[in-house]
Amino acid sequence: MSPTLQTRGAVIGYGGPPIVRGVDVAIPDGEITAIVGPNGCGKSTLLRALVRLLSPEEGTVLLDGEDIHRTPTREVARRIGLLPQSPIAPAGITVKELVARGRTPHQKVLRPWSATDETAVMSALHSTALTDIQDAVVDELSGGQRQRAWIAMTLAQNTPLMLLDEPTTYLDIAHQYDVMDLLHRLNTRDDRTIVMVVHDLQQAARYAHHVIAMHEGEVAAAGTPTEVLTAELIRTVFGLEARVLEDPVTGSPLVVPAHGPGGVR
Amino acid sequence: MKILRIGPLGITTHQRTFAVGLALVGVLAALLVFALTAGKADISVFDSIKAAVGISVGAPADFIVGQVRAPRALTAVLVGGMLGLSGAILQSLTRNPLASPDFIGITMGAGTGAVLTLWLVTATSLWVTAAGAVAGALVTAALILGLAWKRHGVVPLRLILAGIGIGFVAQAITQYLLTRMDVHDAGNALGWLVGSTTGRTWTHVTVAALSLAVLVPVVLWNARALRTMEMGDDAARALGVRVGASRGVLAVCSVLLAAAAVAVCGPIGFIALVAPALALRLTRNAGATLIPSALMGAALLLAADQVSQQMPATLQFPVGVFTAAIGAPYLLWLVWRASRGGPS
Numbered sequence: 001m002s003p004t005l006q007t008r009g010a011v012i013g014y015g016g017p018p019i020v021r022g023v024d025v026a027i028p029d030g031e032i033t034a035i036v037g038p039n040g041c042g043k044s045t046l047l048r049a050l051v052r053l054l055s056p057e058e059g060t061v062l063l064d065g066e067d068i069h070r071t072p073t074r075e076v077a078r079r080i081g082l083l084p085q086s087p088i089a090p091a092g093i094t095v096k097e098l099v100a101r102g103r104t105p106h107q108k109v110l111r112p113w114s115a116t117d118e119t120a121v122m123s124a125l126h127s128t129a130l131t132d133i134q135d136a137v138v139d140e141l142s143g144g145q146r147q148r149a150w151i152a153m154t155l156a157q158n159t160p161l162m163l164l165d166e167p168t169t170y171l172d173i174a175h176q177y178d179v180m181d182l183l184h185r186l187n188t189r190d191d192r193t194i195v196m197v198v199h200d201l202q203q204a205a206r207y208a209h210h211v212i213a214m215h216e217g218e219v220a221a222a223g224t225p226t227e228v229l230t231a232e233l234i235r236t237v238f239g240l241e242a243r244v245l246e247d248p249v250t251g252s253p254l255v256v257p258a259h260g261p262g263g264v265r
Numbered sequence: 266m267k268i269l270r271i272g273p274l275g276i277t278t279h280q281r282t283f284a285v286g287l288a289l290v291g292v293l294a295a296l297l298v299f300a301l302t303a304g305k306a307d308i309s310v311f312d313s314i315k316a317a318v319g320i321s322v323g324a325p326a327d328f329i330v331g332q333v334r335a336p337r338a339l340t341a342v343l344v345g346g347m348l349g350l351s352g353a354i355l356q357s358l359t360r361n362p363l364a365s366p367d368f369i370g371i372t373m374g375a376g377t378g379a380v381l382t383l384w385l386v387t388a389t390s391l392w393v394t395a396a397g398a399v400a401g402a403l404v405t406a407a408l409i410l411g412l413a414w415k416r417h418g419v420v421p422l423r424l425i426l427a428g429i430g431i432g433f434v435a436q437a438i439t440q441y442l443l444t445r446m447d448v449h450d451a452g453n454a455l456g457w458l459v460g461s462t463t464g465r466t467w468t469h470v471t472v473a474a475l476s477l478a479v480l481v482p483v484v485l486w487n488a489r490a491l492r493t494m495e496m497g498d499d500a501a502r503a504l505g506v507r508v509g510a511s512r513g514v515l516a517v518c519s520v521l522l523a524a525a526a527v528a529v530c531g532p533i534g535f536i537a538l539v540a541p542a543l544a545l546r547l548t549r550n551a552g553a554t555l556i557p558s559a560l561m562g563a564a565l566l567l568a569a570d571q572v573s574q575q576m577p578a579t580l581q582f583p584v585g586v587f588t589a590a591i592g593a594p595y596l597l598w599l600v601w602r603a604s605r606g607g608p609s
Contacts, residue, residue: 053502077505084499088360090492093551104493105505157504 002065004029004193005050005080005161009059012042012049018057019045021217027161027210032187032194034204037214038238043197044085044165046214050195051082051163077105081157083150085165089138095149096134099124102156124155127190128182144175151182162186164196168203176200180207205229205252213237229253282548282557289560293342296567300338301330303575332466340465341570341584342563343473344526345536349562350484350555351522352537353544354515357491357553359421362599365538366402366523369428372534373435374405375527380442380454391468395528402524405431406516460533460585462570469529476525481559484518487511488555495552533585535592536562536569542595 005027012020020042027033027050035043048054049061052068061068068076081102089098102124103117125131128148133141138149147167154162167183168176180203186192198204204211204225211228213220215237221228230253234242240257247254257263301313306329312322316330352365366372378401379394386393412427413420439458443451490511494501498508523537540562544554547561569591570584 048499051503053499073502073507074505077503080503082499082503084497084503086497087500088495088497090495090552092549097551101493101496101504104489107489 003027004064005062005195007046007049007056007059007061010046010049010056010061011058012045012054012056014045014054019217020049020056020214022059023214023217023219025212025219025222027193027195029193030187030191031209032183032196032207033210033212034208035195035197035212035214036199036201036204037220041214041237042217043214047082047163047165047195047197051080052076053082074105077157077159079159080161080163081154081159083154083162083164083167085169087150089146089149091139093138094135095130095138095141095152096121096125098138098149099130099134099152099156102153102158105157120156120158124152127155127186128152142175143171144178147171147175147179148182151179155186159192161193161195164194166197166199169199176203183207201229201234201255202247205247205254206250225252229255279548279550282550282554285544285547286557286560289557289564293560293564293567296564296571297338297342300341300567300571301334303571304329304334336467336470337462337465337570338567339470340473340529341462341567343470343477344462344530344533345540345563345566346559347473347477347522347526347562348533348536348566349540349544350481350559351519351526352562353541353553353555353558354484354491354519354522355537356541357495358512358515358519359424360495361421361425362542363538364421364425364428365535365541366519367532367534367537368432369425370405370409370430370432370435371402371428371520371523372527372532372537373432373439374408375399375402375524376458376532377401377435377439377442378404378524379528379531380439380458383450383454384442384446391472391528395472395525398528399521399524401435402520402527403517405435406520410516456583457531459583460531460588461583462530462566463583465529473525473529476522480518480522480525483514484555487515487518488553491515491555492552531585533566533588535588535595536566539592539595540565542599 003026007023007025009022009024010020011018011022023046025046035047037043045054049056052061052073055069063071063076063079099121100117103120106117107113125134128151130145130148130152133145138146141149151167168179171179183194183196184207187194208225210222211225212222213228213233220237221233229244231242231244234240234255240259242258243256245254245256298310298314301317302308302310306325308326308330312326313330315322316326317335319331321327355364355366356362375398379398381401382393382397409424409427409431412431413424415423443454446454490501490506493504493506494508494512501508526533541554541558544557544561548554548557566584566588569587573582573584573587
């Protein structure tokens, strides 16, 4: 069975020279995929094309075997949820109101709010442990809580696929792992397919089943964390000398930069 | 979040928003009764209301209430509503409480268009002036958008700066046109440019009511898209909103509402700036509150009109002067809050 979401020869850009230059990626269903790579490698651009925010200049993005650009916006929104890099919380919005906005693609002009919507919102609040603070104003939350609220909004959208653009950036380390554990739960318990752009190779190695490493607009490697995160790949993709050990906690690859006092240089 | 469901259409709203809406309707009704009955002529409240709805009660009341007070009050209500709605849409689209059609030059452009038609076409009817105002507003809006456009979209701050600039240019053109007009026409144009509800007739009410009847359904149809776009374009698109199309439709509606308001009453400042902000504060909604903003605009303009009208004759002034007088302190307050880094 072919994967739900894949690209074929996708060339993606913003009008100038293309940022992503002809990539074929397949997002394995039911797994967590991490897209990694240095700044400017095109990982966020690829993610935006996967959810139809950008259209490829050449090639296609296929959703259930069909060109995603022939699928109506609202239909795409019922199948793929996205947490953008820097979403804006309207001033004064409460957690529950924000989460409720995730139901937008399921609503109609004259039938705005149903029992199904209510259930989806309550369950999203529950999954993200926000039930107790559902009436709090989003602006006044801590960074970690705010990010959970946004994830809850994406959850309420109730899509089999969830795409997240740097969900842990700007969070302290404990909250980063909170978010990662939450994504892991959503994947194992609710069987959601998750695609995340992450900077931290540690998080990619521990939580992802599938890693796509991008370099200068192309896919440098794709596969399991062990296959992809090798010292050689980290040298070519990031230009960083590193040793790859076995993570004492999970057994996944542990990337240890060889730079620093006493290291290379 | 207490949600209220109304009727088979399943219109949902927050209880507080609904209560504020009801209260505003009440205030508006009270103001209307006052506007119809207050004045020097000795006409009973009951007769006034009858005359206003077209039931003949005898000579002076039929004229004073039926032809003077009623159309003037209704014009104020409808135009206030248009301004409130126009401002609410614009502030939400730009995520900026300073964005209102009178601030980003739309109102000035509409004024220039109207004065230009007054200059070109002698003996104009209201419909011609209205067409001129709409054309002026649309041209201005297109210019502002062109200047604010950067690569892939409109940058909100550029929009406001471009709007302020274009507004001054439009005002300069209006001034120039006034110097070229003959004295009588220029006098008329100048009186209209202050923004006033004086001498408005049922034709004015018709123009305003028709504009609202066409534009309000379009706006409400796109209300959810408007609220979703407040979370950023990417988030809105990912939630299934056709951002480009919705934003275009809403921006045009906002411009047309402002243009129609200018066509009917001349440029009345600050209602479009203040009404949405007050509505937001009262309802404590996050994001656009369209209907309360419209109701607030209507109540504000009618109240301002009554204050300026019920003054002793020597102190009477056009309502536009009065709205500017209440709007300016609000603006200063906004700037003061912003400079202290508080939420605006």
